[in-house]
Amino acid sequence: MSVSSEEGDARVIPISAAPSFEQPEPEPLAKLLSFLRRRVSGDYEVDEFGYDAELTDKIFLELVRPLYNHWFRVETVQLKNVPEEGGALVVANHSGTLPVDALMLQVAMHDDVGRPLRLLGADLVYQLPLLSHVARKTGHTLACREDADRLLRKGELVGVFPEGFKGVGKPFTERYKLQRFGRGGFVASAIRAGVPILPTAIVGAEEIYPKIGDLKFLARTLGVPYLPITPFFPLLGPLGLVPLPSKWMIEFGEPIRTDEFEPSAADDPMLVFNLTDHVREVIQQLLNELRLRRGHAFPPFL
């Protein structure tokens, strides 16, 4: 927090005179009680997508943060490329068998940038009990044109993983190779809203559950896109669900501007395809460099 001086009469105000420093902080216990009272009586706000900012900040992120700080030791690079305000579309690679990278990206945006990240997820997420309401409460919504446009128009920081299941469920042998980028719907949304695209590389998620096989038949019966075999799952049962503690890095590339296009350019398939390819190449480039920079995935052990 900074004390800004009024232009014109530049009177020096001693920092101790600034009222915010004088006000005693409310007791932690009183704060906790008022938080509990608000939660129990339903006296809190959620936005039209179902995002419960208070629950996300006070409970959900607190639970995920130890994983971010201590387990994966996530490091963020080139934070200056993330716009401090206004709509932007964060486009990242997707990997790790389970979408842990989405959680980590959300913590990174919240803690290091101070902005909530609104991810666009597959419709499978919104069909499943528990997952669907946790996803909505933590600020995410369905990957569809209407929701993306609406969030970007509201000036939110929206995140997408254009590879989708193809990316998160790819075998370990294909790690750090970007898969096909869907139909480029995300580029069209960015053009319509005139917001920058922020290419983002996440290194580290590939090693958390190395997928060496797929129980395709069982996956089909259960109605999920894949059911992975990793070196520890299902061999060790639930213990095999503990992610391996790889070292993570997240880099934000130079924003790619879209405001020089007319909004109607979103309906020009050639332009959208070309821009999609461009974004994909930039992310692949970032990934290759960042992977070299990170070095080994498990530094203390190997």
Place this chain on the structure above:
Amino acid sequence: MTHTVLVTGVSRHIGARVASVLAADPDISRVIGVDTVPPPSLTRDGGISLGRTEFVRVDLRSPDIAQVIAAADIDTVVHMSLVSAPSRSGGRAAMKEHNVIGTMQLLGACQRSAIVRRVVVRSTTAVYGSSPRDPAVFTEDLEPHDGPSHGYAKDAVEVEGYVRGFARRRPDVTVSLLRFANFMGPGVDSPLTRYFTQPVLPTVFGFDPRLQFVHEDDAVEVLRRMATEDHPGTYNVAGAGVLLLSQCARRAGRVSLPLPSPAFKLLGNSARRIGLVEYSPEQLRLMSHGRAVDTSRLEAELGWKPKFTTGAAYDDFLRSRGLHPFGGVPS
């Protein structure tokens, strides 16, 4: 210019309120209210006073309505008699007939009339259905993935189809189609308000739907404006913001009972059979996936915003029923 307004569905709360507001308007010379049963205010049950509204008992499914329209030189029709739940005596078939055939008869009569200038039809946001594959917020132009296939919502979809057909055939008539979120307020008695006054609220395990309400005062105001001014088109009507079902339960100081969806369905069906609640498969979907709509088109058209947000409308309803959160005091 003098107006003669026909209001259908005046025997129910919102219909009666709209009729009485229109009857109080000096620019309107006559208000004729029709319904299949007499309004409570005429049967000494109390209820909203209809003012100088003339009541005519007409079964909308019969062609009698055409005679009413022709005889009274009606120029504005406010069609509100969409029934949201089957009556205990008639059942689903009678409800469908009332909603769909009733609207067809009414619109047929309007099409014949050379005097009708304005038609306002009450519909519902339920026409959007409720699905995990649809956007979080519906605008009027959006085509839902899984439209409703049952009950009230399906009736509303069919009614809207006939209304659009009518608007095409009579382009000289101003047709306003209003998709209302669930009504909420002290006077509202709907399956949803009865649900929230139960001591225990069965919910679908693992889901926390977004719900949206419109306060009865705002609904009446929107219908009044639509009936007295020209606002052609389709509009969503809802209070700003959303409430989660869990939030509604907490504000009402009610315990929620999460049931896996098959059990919820079973409970709903058996409760319906013994006549406790009106339950339809649509409700299971609403209770799982919720629904929210965008109201910016209405606000731009009227230059007016609903006075009550979804939360304020719900709180007003709770106050009127003396419900309050755990440990809270009724305000």
